[in-house]
Amino acid sequence: MKRPAIICVDDERIILESLRDELRNNLAGDFTIELADGGHSALELVAELLEEGYHLPLIISDYIMPDMRGDELLAKIHQISPQTLKVMLTGQATIDGVSHAIQHAKLYRYIAKPWESEDLKLTVIEALNAYQQEQKLAAQHQELRKLNHALEEANLSLEQRVAERTQELSNALASLKMAQESLIQSEKMAALGQLVAGVAHEINTPMGAIRASIGSLNTALVRSLSDLPLLFRTLSEERWADFQHLLTITQNHQDVLISREERKARRRLTQILQGYGLEQAEELAMKLILLGITDGVEPLLPLLRSEDCDLVLNTIHTLAIQRNSGKRIQLAVEKATQIVSALKSYARQSNNTEMTETDLCKNIDLVLTIYHNSLKQGIEVKKDYNKVPLICCYPDELTQVWTNLIHNAIHAMGGHGEITIQIQPVETNVIVKFTDTGRGIPPELHHKIFDPFFTTKAVGEGSGMGLSIVQRIIERHRGQIQVESQPGCTTFIVTLPLSSMAK
């Protein structure tokens, strides 16, 4: 770093030299002292020094010089080096000259000739300090500006980064939402899938009965068609009356299914018939039992003893088979229709996105119908339904809630136990309670069970989304779900407001 230069300008050589000497004595060699003997040479010197990168803290100039007046010179220097402090030194300055220098050159001080050595020294030292201060301030100012600039840039890039990050996050959120939707959908499909196997059984059972009954019906019809003409042709008045009597009393008979009682009745009737001395008592007893006749056989004795007995009993039996087959087909069709309509409403509701007034009892029964197959395996369902008003809700979503709670209950009980479903109005709410007799949920897990992906089931058995979705649905209905559990008694309590304005 070059030493700063102090410039002295005077047209008298002697003054210049004495200035230099005094300055050198006082400034201990920290500065270069440059001399100029007139205005023009001073300007040249300044330009040269600036070009070479010198600091010019101070210039001391005479006022009256042949080529240029001091105030004029200082004003010019001020234009090229404003930071340089200017001191004017003269014996005969005019007020005009000094004020011109103050105005146009920011004159720092005016020293009269002959100057006091101490005065010059103090003035110069003070000026140099002022310059230094000025320089420092300027440097600090510069530094501050830089910092400010850097801050502005940082701020700008921060804003940009925040914007980018926000975009990333909202993209992530959007894809999470999509993932959630698809999870809800797959949870629904999984629940449906579990049902399908059971439903297949539910439908195949009545189908089997229908197929078998139609077979029986056809065979019996063929036999009737061959028996009846014979019967009409050959039967005596008495046997015809017996036939009609039997037809009437078997009209409303349905097969007695309780094997044990039937066996007892058969044994008893066999003995009775043997008591009347009838041959083939066991077979006769069997035929009568099939017609629903377990006692009071005395009026039938003439028929039973007659040779037309087999024909009459067989014909009645064949007709009874047709009647019973018809009834069975009817029952089976009702059963199949029931399960199909439950499935249909299960599926139809899935597209329903509007709130509708719904009977909660029916809504829950729909799920019970679909789950009938899993439930009948060893689970007793107790219903305690109190009268509740219709509530405005998304029925398909609530169906999903009940499906989940019932499915979990079955799982928790290992397929054996008791589910109690209670529906009751409490103040402005409807409270639905599902209580199972399963193994219970340990207290430390109570707050976790509603977390997404939390599951106690084996991998592949459950997504862990069930209860989380349940909670989401209940919240959408502005309701609440709570759990109370101890081994052997777990209750999920769903509270739904009567005036449910969904979110």
Next chain:
Amino acid sequence: MSKPVILCVDDEPIVLESLRSQLREAFGECYIYEVAQDADDALEVIDEIQAECTDIILIVSDWLMPGMKGDEFLIKVHQRFPHVVKIMLTGQADEAAIQRVQDEANLHKCLFKPWSEIELITTIQSGLAQL
């Protein structure tokens, strides 16, 4: 000594009635046709029949029933009466359960609902022929 017994087990009354009707049609008075609505009930019926010195020769059992399922029931029966012909009739195939009955109860055949009369009868006939 009474006639031998064929026992049908299913939780659906209409299925039992249909089966009994078909069996009666096919085999007439050759056998006594007993029914039970679940496995426990069936085991009691078997005990009672035994007590009456009557032989049980064939069982047609549903698989999916409340309480004890068909596979467990037939295995239990097999332990006591290995010669009884066992036929399973189910609306829902559970491969593992069928396999188990085959391995542990010498299952004669598994039929699927809705069954056909011919299949049911020929299966029973082929089972009885082995006796």
